[in-house]
Amino acid sequence: KIPVQSRELWNKHKVRKFGTAEEFEEKFISHVEWTLARSLYNCDDLAAYQATSQSVRDNLVIDWNKTQQRQTARDGKKVYYLSLEFLMGRALDNALINMRTDTSSQDVGPTDETLTKGNTAREMIRNAMKDLGFKLEDVLEQEPDAALGNGGLGRLAACFVDSLATGNYPAWGYGLRYQYGIFAQKIIDGYQVETPDYWLNFSNPWEIERSEIQVPINFYGYVHRPESEKTTTSPSDWIGGERVLAMAHDMPIPGFKTPTVNNLRLWSAKPTTEFDFSKFNNGDYKNSVEQQQRAESITAVLYPNDNFDQGKELRLKQQYFWCAASLHDIVRRFKKNKRPWSEFPDAIAIQLNDTHPTLAIVELQRVLVDLEKLDWHKAWDIVTKTFAYTNHTVMQEALEKWPVGLLGHLLPRHLEIIYDINWFFLQSVEKKFPHDMDLLSRVSVIEEGSQERYVRMAFLAIIGSHKVNGVAELHSDLIKSTIFQDFVKVYGANKFTNVTNGITPRRWLKQANPKLAELISETINDPNDDYLLDMSKLTELAKYAEDEAFQKKWNDVKQFNKSRLADLIKRLNNGVDIIDRDHIRNTLFDIQVKRIHEYKRQQLNIFGVINRYLCMKEMLQSGSSIDEVAERYPRKVSIFGGKSAPGYYMAKLIIKLVNSVAEVVNNDAEICDLLKVFFIPDYNVSKAEIITPASDLSEHISTAGTEASGTSNMKFVMNGGLIIGTVDGANVEITREIGEDNIFLFGNLSENVEELRYNHQFQNTSLPEALVKVLNAVESGAFSPQNASEFRPLIDSIKHQGDYYLVSDDFDSYVATQDLVDQVYHKDKKEWLKKSILSVANVGFFSSDRCIEEYAETIWNAEPVKPE
Ligand code: CGF
Known part of the structure; x- marks a missing residue:
């Protein structure tokens, strides 16, 4: 803590955001010189991208700090979105678009005041870049995609964090910082060939390494129960056999037209500083180091499967590593306020993006029972009120299940807890539907096969959550009548709900299609792009649907975009143009x-x-x-x-x-x-x-x-x-x-x-x-x-x-x-x-802002924390 008498000095030297082109240029140059240790004479497009990103990041970090302070002070319910995939794409252009431009109070960065009329922060930077000798488009092209996802599920998570920040929700995303994202696809002789995507080749200006936040995570080992504690539902000690550290990396997520900047926390694995001296002393130096290095493999790669469960041990390790680190972080923050445990679900909502984070349910139960010594049932009540689960598929091959043997070997205490959760659940089913053995075996978390027994993760997720949602109406109906039919019988239909997916219009309209965005804002007379926050404004377009002059403009935009794609295709086709431009x-x-x-x-x-x-x-x-x-x-x-x-x-x-x-x-x-x-x-x-x-x-x-x-x-x-x-x-x-x-x-x-x-x-x-x-x-x-x-x-x-x-x-x-x-x-x-x-006039419903409002109201019971 800084002593009160020193604070004045801190305030005197308070960091400031750039608000004008000139201030940006100054920042840019200082980053080229100080952060990159380069100069005017060797600043290429890549260095310009990094210096621009660092400068924009500086602005975001100021808002990020204030957002965290504001959200902590207001102490509203916090939302945590656990997703094994975040398919973010590029960050710089998105940050330029989302940068706040709607207020003129001091130290707010580019504002309507500092920007010439009709100009956006993006335009201001484009002009500044030009003055500095660069073309914004070329600089943006330098950024590698953050491709930490496979497809729809990961991109949905990316749209959601954008909408959560835009809606001023106190919400963090939690994921893994894979060193290799989804593989790069080459086509050789017509066949797909996979090559590694080492996206962190050049340092990533969008992540803030939190080397002070390192969480020890255990695997393997055995369970020790004191003589006095007879049952598995009483506090037990898990003596882990292998230990690695989870280190946090934070990525600022700026909302659109708001100073709210939320956090996406990604964990990377690193070896502990503990060293196996017995091996070392026995002359086995190489092995003692190798074991340490094995830790890093946990977050090395994203599994490249979509809608398919492969059941690999390393994947289970990834899942537990991420769930345990995230929960540790969430619990640590909750404990700072010294509120009673019973208030945990009032303070925190955790959304499970698919079944990949289901172990978080088990881990919270373990933390509450084994470490915090809560009674099993009290703990379970807290757990089920905290979690909610989103299902993304009805396809059998995509439903995760882990062999009991594998899970028990890697996480012996967690397997005990899963058995106990299942036992209490089956008891409640038996009470409601006496002697229905078939039903019991159908809903059991443990699938009894002829050879191997499996833990059914979707069932565990349902049992450990207070709400389960599908992602479109038809899908939400289908899960109730097919894969989760029995659970509707057990819990009633109210536990199951629908939140139809959405996408962020900032990236998918404004950023991807600037010409169309411009035509829209001009036509509906919305120069500040407020429609991107209220997509119902697009219905205004309907009255021009048959207007010939407007149709022409609309068509011209489409032709421009088609030429842009034709250029890309030509480039990808080794310069051979297959599309007849005439x-x-x-x-x-x-x-x-x-x-x-x-x-x-x-x-x-x-x-x-x-x-x-x-x-x-x-x-x-x-x-x-x-x-x-x-x-x-x-x-x-x-x-x-x-x-x-x-x-x-x-x-x-x-x-x-x-x-x-x-x-x-x-x-x-x-x-x-x-x-x-x-x-x-x-x-x-x-x-x-x-x-x-x-x-x-x-x-x-x-x-x-x-x-x-x-x-x-x-x-x-x-x-x-x-x-x-x-x-x-x-x-x-x-x-x-x-x-x-x-x-x-x-x-x-x-x-x-x-x-x-x-x-x-x-x-x-x-x-x-x-x-x-x-x-x-x-x-x-x-x-x-x-x-x-x-x-x-x-x-x-x-x-x-x-x-x-x-x-x-x-x-x-x-x-x-x-x-x-x-x-x-x-x-x-x-x-x-x-x-x-x-x-387009009627597409408003599919904004991810609408989804987030639905989640907040019907599942999380969370309110936005609006900046003053
Ligand atoms: O999630 C998907 C996608 N393939 O990642 N699923 N999974 N798993 C679904 O197949 C899509 O239909 C869905 O839009 C997406 C996000 O919910």
Whole structure:
């Protein structure tokens, strides 16, 4: 503590934010000289990026400190969002956009006062950078993506922390600081090849290393219970066998137009300073060091699986390491206030993003019973009131379960606690439903298999939480009628709720699509972009939906974005331009970017492309002119992108097929560039920022009932792209919001899926004619002349293995709907533009700000802490 008499001096030298271009320039130069130890003579774009980031970070840190003080002083309920993935992307541009500009009080950074009219902080910095000899765009390009996530789940967490800060909620995210994020994808000979993404190659200006915050974490060992304590529900000592340290790294998360800057705390593993001297003294120096170094492997890599559970010991270690460190941190802060334990759930809400952090439930119970010596039941009451769990999938292969043996070996005391939690739970079930042995075994946390027994993490998460939510209405209904049906019976339906996902409009509209954002703010007369906080303001756009002059401007923005994407594609295609720029306005950009997965059905998309190609060729062969072909199959570019899990054979084969089809189609002079196919390698957040605004049409075509929500569907709609989709996930609510005239829906409904699958297995179902032609062409080696059988597994899965994802059942409907898309796009541009404008006008519901308000009100019972 600083003595009172010294405080004056502190205040005299109080750090200040830059507010003007000149102040920024001064900061920038001092960071070049002092932080980077460089100078005017060797400051390149990378150094400029780092100096700019450090300067912007300085502003954020001042607000970050004040935010923490304010939130501590007001002592409202704190929210902790536990997510094993945070797919943040780049930070600098986002910080520039979110920087506060709405007040003129002292020391606030760039304000309406210090900025010339209509200018943003971003513009001010762009101009300053120019004066300093740099181009902002080139400098922004230097930043590596923080790709600490696989797909939707991780990006959702990133959108949520943005909205939590924007809404002034006292909320922290907790995650892991992986040294290697999701692998970088290279495409070699059409195949996906994974290469490591060492994103921390150059120091990361956005993290603040908290070397003073190091939490010891134990693994293995054994449980010791004093003689007097007979049962496992009484306090026990866990004598850990291996110890590592969790060190905190903080990333400031700025809210939009508010001085609230929240914290994302990421843990990295490091060896303890304790050293095995016995080994050392025995001359085994190398082993004693190696054991220490093993610690670091815990946070070395992100597991590259999405919607799939691999069950690896290191993954379980990661999960416990992160849960234990985060809980230790949360409990330590709570204890400072000396409030009684019973008030813990009034002070703290913890949200579990999927089942990955479920061990936090067990760890809190352990802390309360073993360390704080609370009675088991009192402790359990606190635990269940604190946690809430978000489910993201109904797919069996994604539901986590850990072998009892493995869990008990790594965390012996936790396994005991899990058994006890289960025991008390099953007792309560037995009381409610006496003698229903089947029910007991169905809901038990322990799955009794013939060989191995497993801990079912989703069940543990439900039992340890007061609320369970799905991520779109259809999904939330499905979990209640399928995987968690028995729990609805046990707890009643009220425990289960829905919070439909959302995305942050700051990144996905303002940052990704500056031209559209500008047109919107000009049209709805909102020069300060307040609509980004209240997206219902977008409904104003509806009245211009048929206005010709406005439609033209709207279309011009789209063309600009399409050219931007065409440039990127050219760059990625080694400088070869596959898109005819003279016809870009009449070329439909049809995009499917997301993780590659059979249930997302990129195979349906590429089969559709093959069908189109074959039909074009057939027309030509039967004597039609190229103009007639163009009339029936107008210009189109089919764009794909996404990563496959490294061990997912079928998904990798789909990538290869897309690239093989591209090779044939793009080089077929006969079809005169009417159809092009491109697979964008290494799809990531910063590429998505260029891809999303450029779509005319995007594809969200999962088998009905399989995609929990989807969030890229929302991103595309927010950028004025129309969508073709199945009645699945959030497509249902998108349809409700934007109107069914503005979306191209097709395919079977989720309620028919079971029957269709049954028919494939037990009846003789025939395949649609057009699909048969497609499969025959693939089978004949039309796209793999060197190896005709290359794609056989994809064909077999449909023809001979029950077509689990119902490609054949939806194929005709998909093709017919694509025809409809062509008709509207090419024959009735006005109608198309009207649909596009109306979609954006009604997309407001999908702002992640709305989600966070729903979580706060219905699950966390938390209030914002507004700055004065
Ligand atoms: O979470 C997903 C995504 N693949 O990461 N799931 N998981 N696990 C779902 O499949 C998406 O449908 C969902 O939008 C996303 C975020 O909730």
